[in-house]
Amino acid sequence: MTKTITVFRGDGIGPEITDAVLDILKAANAPLDFEIFDVGAAVYEKTGSFIPQEGFDSFEKNKVLLKSPITTPIGSGFKSLNVTLRQKYDLWANIRPALSNPALPTRFENVDLVTFRENTEDLYIGEEIEIDADTVHAIKKITRKASERIIKEAFEYALKNGRHKVTCIHKANILKKSDGMFLRIFEEIAKSYPQIEADSMIVDAACMNLVMHPERFDVLVMPNLYGDILSDLTSGLIGGLGLLPSCNRGDSYAMYEAVHGSAPDIAGQNLANPSALLLSACMMLDDLHEEESASKIRNALDQVFQEGKVLTKDLGGQASTSEFVAEIKSRL
Ligand code: NAI
Ligand code: MG
Numbered sequence: 608m609t610k611t612i613t614v615f616r617g618d619g620i621g622p623e624i625t626d627a628v629l630d631i632l633k634a635a636n637a638p639l640d641f642e643i644f645d646v647g648a649a650v651y652e653k654t655g656s657f658i659p660q661e662g663f664d665s666f667e668k669n670k671v672l673l674k675s676p677i678t679t680p681i682g683s684g685f686k687s688l689n690v691t692l693r694q695k696y697d698l699w700a701n702i703r704p705a706l707s708n709p710a711l712p713t714r715f716e717n718v719d720l721v722t723f724r725e726n727t728e729d730l731y732i733g734e735e736i737e738i739d740a741d742t743v744h745a746i747k748k749i750t751r752k753a754s755e756r757i758i759k760e761a762f763e764y765a766l767k768n769g770r771h772k773v774t775c776i777h778k779a780n781i782l783k784k785s786d787g788m789f790l791r792i793f794e795e796i797a798k799s800y801p802q803i804e805a806d807s808m809i810v811d812a813a814c815m816n817l818v819m820h821p822e823r824f825d826v827l828v829m830p831n832l833y834g835d836i837l838s839d840l841t842s843g844l845i846g847g848l849g850l851l852p853s854c855n856r857g858d859s860y861a862m863y864e865a866v867h868g869s870a871p872d873i874a875g876q877n878l879a880n881p882s883a884l885l886l887s888a889c890m891m892l893d894d895l896h897e898e899e900s901a902s903k904i905r906n907a908l909d910q911v912f913q914e915g916k917v918l919t920k921d922l923g924g925q926a927s928t929s930e931f932v933a934e935i936k937s938r939l
Contacts, residue, residue, distance in 0.1 A: 608638065609638045609639065609640055610638065610639055610640070610669075610671070610895055610897075611639070611640040611641070611642060611669050612639055612640070612641060612642070612669055612671045612672065612673055612891070613641075613642050613644070613662065613665040613666045613668075613669045613671065613672045613673070614629070614641050614642065614643040614644065614672070614673045614674075614675075615644050615646045615658070615662060615672065615673075615674045615675060615677070616643060616644065616645050616646065616647075616675050617646060617647055617674065617675025617676045617677050617869060618646070618647030618648050618649060618675075618676075618677055618678050618869050618874075619647075619676060619678055619868070619869025619870055619871045619874040620675075620676070620869060620870045620873060620874045620875075620879035621647065621675030621676050621677065621869055622645075622675070623874075623875070623877065623879050623881075623928055624675060624865070624879050624880075624881040624884045624928070625643075625673075625675045625884070627881035627884075627885070627928055627929075627931075627932045628673070628881055628884045628885050628888050629641060629643075630932055630936070631881075631885060631904060631907075631932060631935055631936060631939075632888060632900075632904075634936040634939050635900055635903050635904050635907075635939050636900070637892060637897060637900040637904075638897060638900070642665045642669065644658070644659060644661065644662035644665065645659075646658045646659070646662060646677060646688070647677045647678060647688075647869075648678055648680075657677065657688050658688065666696070666860070666862075670859060670860050670861065671860075671861055671862075671863075671891060671895070672692075672860070672861070672862040672863070673862075673863050673864075673884075673887070673888055673891060674692070674862050674863065674864040675864070675865075675869075675884060676864070676865060676867060676868045676869040676870070677689060677869060678868070678869045678871065679868075686733055689864075690731050690733065692855075692862060693726045693727060693855055693862075694727055694732075696857060696859070696860040696862070697727065697857040697858065697859075697860075698726055698727075698855035698856060698857045698860060698861070698862055699725065699726050699727050699753060699756055699757060699856075699857050700723060700724075700725075700726060700756070700757055700760050700854075700855070700856045700857070701722075701723070701724035701725075701726040701834060701838075701853060701854075701855050701856075702721065702722070702723055702724075702764070702853060702854045702855075702856065702890075703721065703722040703724065703834075703838040703841070703851060703852070703853045703866055704720075704721045704722075704852065704890075705718055705719075705720050705721070705722070705838075705841035705842060705844060705845050705851060706718065706719050706845065707719070707844065707845045707846070708845070708846070708850075708909065708912050710909070710912040710913040710915060711845075711846045711850075711912055711922060712846075712923060713844065713845060713846045714844075715821050715822075715844050715845075716822070717821075717822045718821045718822065718841070718844045718845050719822075719825075720821065720824040720825060720826070720827060720841060721764065721770075721825075721826050721827070722827050722828075722829070722834055722837060722838045722841060723757055723758075723760060723761040723764070723826065723827065723828040723829070723834070724757075724829060724830075724831060724833075724834020724835065724838060725753055725754065725757040725828075725829070725830050725831050725834065726757075726831060726834075726855055727753055727831070728748045728749060728750060728753050728830075728831060729747055729748065729749065729830045729831030729832050730745055730746070730747050730831065730832050731831045731832070731835075732746060732748050734746035734748075747782070747785050747832075748785075749785040749786070749788055749789055749830060751788065751792060754788065754789045754792045754793075754830075755792055755796065757828060758775070758789075758792055758793050758796045758828050759796055761773050761826050761827075761828035762796060762797070762799070762800045762803055764826060765800070765803045765825070765826045766800065766802065766803060770803070770825050770826050771803065771804055771825055772803065772804040772805070772806065772824075772825040772826065773797070773800075773803055773804070773805050773806075773825070773826045773827070773828060774805075774806050774807065774808055774813075774824060774825070774826070774827050774828070775789070775790055775793040775805070775806070775807040775808070775827075775828055775829065776807070776808055776809075776810050776813045776827055776828070776829035776833050776837065777789055777790045777793075777807060777808075777809065777810065777829065777830070777833075778809060778810050778811075778833075779809075780809060785830075786830065789830055790807055793805070793807065793828065794807075810829070810833045810837070813827075813833075813837065814837070814840065817837070817840055817841065817844065818840070818844070821841075821844045838851065838853075838866055839866065842866055842867075846922060847880075847921050847922070848865075848866060848867035848883065848921075849865075849867065849879070849880030849882055849883055849919065849921045849922065850880070850882050850883055850886070851865070851866040851867070851883050851886075852865060852866070852883050852884070852885075852886035852887035852889070852890055853865070853866050853887060853890075854887070854890045854891070854894070856894075861891070861894060863887040863888060863890055863891040864884070864887055865883030865884040865887055866883060867883055877927040877928045877929055878919065878920055878927065878928060879919070879928050880919040880921050880922060880928070880931070881928060881931070881932065882908060885904065885908065885935075886905070886908075888904075889901040889904055889905055892904075903939060904935075904939070906938070907935050907936075907938035907939045908935055910938045911931070911934045911935055911938060914934075917930055917931055917934040918931070919931050
């Protein structure tokens with residue numbers, strides 16, 4: 608059955624990679640209809656809001672959103688639209704699978720790990736309090752409810768996907784109450800999953816271990832800030848930001864997006880790698896029980912990687928976005 612999804616084209620490289628991905632989804636005959644909206648800085652200049660009301664309405668109706676990156680102006684008083692969307696729709700689980708592709712040259716082999724990032728609280732609640740002209744306090748919020756649901760989600764995922772280990776990443780040695788509670792909840796929940804190995808690691812040690820022995824990690828679960836930082840790190844393990852997809856999911860809504868941002872340095876030049884957004888669309892197809900379309904697209908992408916002749920610059924090639932897309936389409 609054809610499913611209607613909402614699409615936000617984003618800004619920076621957003622429109623280019625969105626059009627590329629829609630083109631491939633159509634060529635693969637994925638059973639999808641699209642309601643497409645321009646969002647971001649250009650829309651703000653015209654209308655005074657970053658996302659048109661019709662865009663929100665469409666997402667609320669369809670419940671599934673394929674979203675391209677949106678630029679967040681720094682220091683201008685605007686709250687990040689990405690954070691806003693995650694909080695407004697309670698997209699509490701941010702799932703980011705990093706899988707190395709043997710065909711792509713990277714420093715590491717056999718990376719196959721999945722980050723579960725708590726997506727609604729921690730420092731991202733944006734409560735920064737000016738105590739005086741020279742002092743700011745930022746609030747790190749950790750709750751039992753949000754911690755429990757993301758940790759359970761990570762263990763359930765491990766169980767259903769034949770994974771063997773879940774690692775909790777924290778800084779409970781310093782943040783004894785906030786991260787301390789997150790870690791205690793992890794240890795409590797781990798008892799209900801005796802089949803799955805459970806261990807924990809302090810976030811700084813985790814950074815070192817991830818770049819020394821990434822193959823030792825399996826499923827990782829952590830509060831919001833560490834998840835933001837470590838998942839960019841894990842993208843580096845598999846060949847860069849152009850390859851890392853994600854799903855932001857709650858009880859009612861799901862939003863699929865690349866982990867990377869709007870890449871203003873290469874925007875509008877037909878250089879962007881659309882793979883991360885394409886793989887996010889494949890995660891979406893899997894969740895919509897359209898696994899056949901998803902694997903058709905993943906296979907085509909894999910073939911292009913294996914050939915290694917038509918690759919975008921970030922992957923060491925010379926191809927433009929459109930040449931790369933044409934190559935994928937020819938393998939469908
Ligand atoms: P970025 O991820 O946009 O770019 C970092 C570097 O990676 C740049 O050199 C860029 O050219 C490269 N890169 C990223 N994606 C690529 C792709 N698909 N193909 C080839 N190269 C790629 O991070 P940056 O520059 O820190 O952020 C730019 C803007 O994006 C900021 O306003 C930031 O707030 C926003 N952002 C939005 C996100 C979202 O919408 N989910 C996530 C992260 C950042
Ligand atoms: Mg990030």
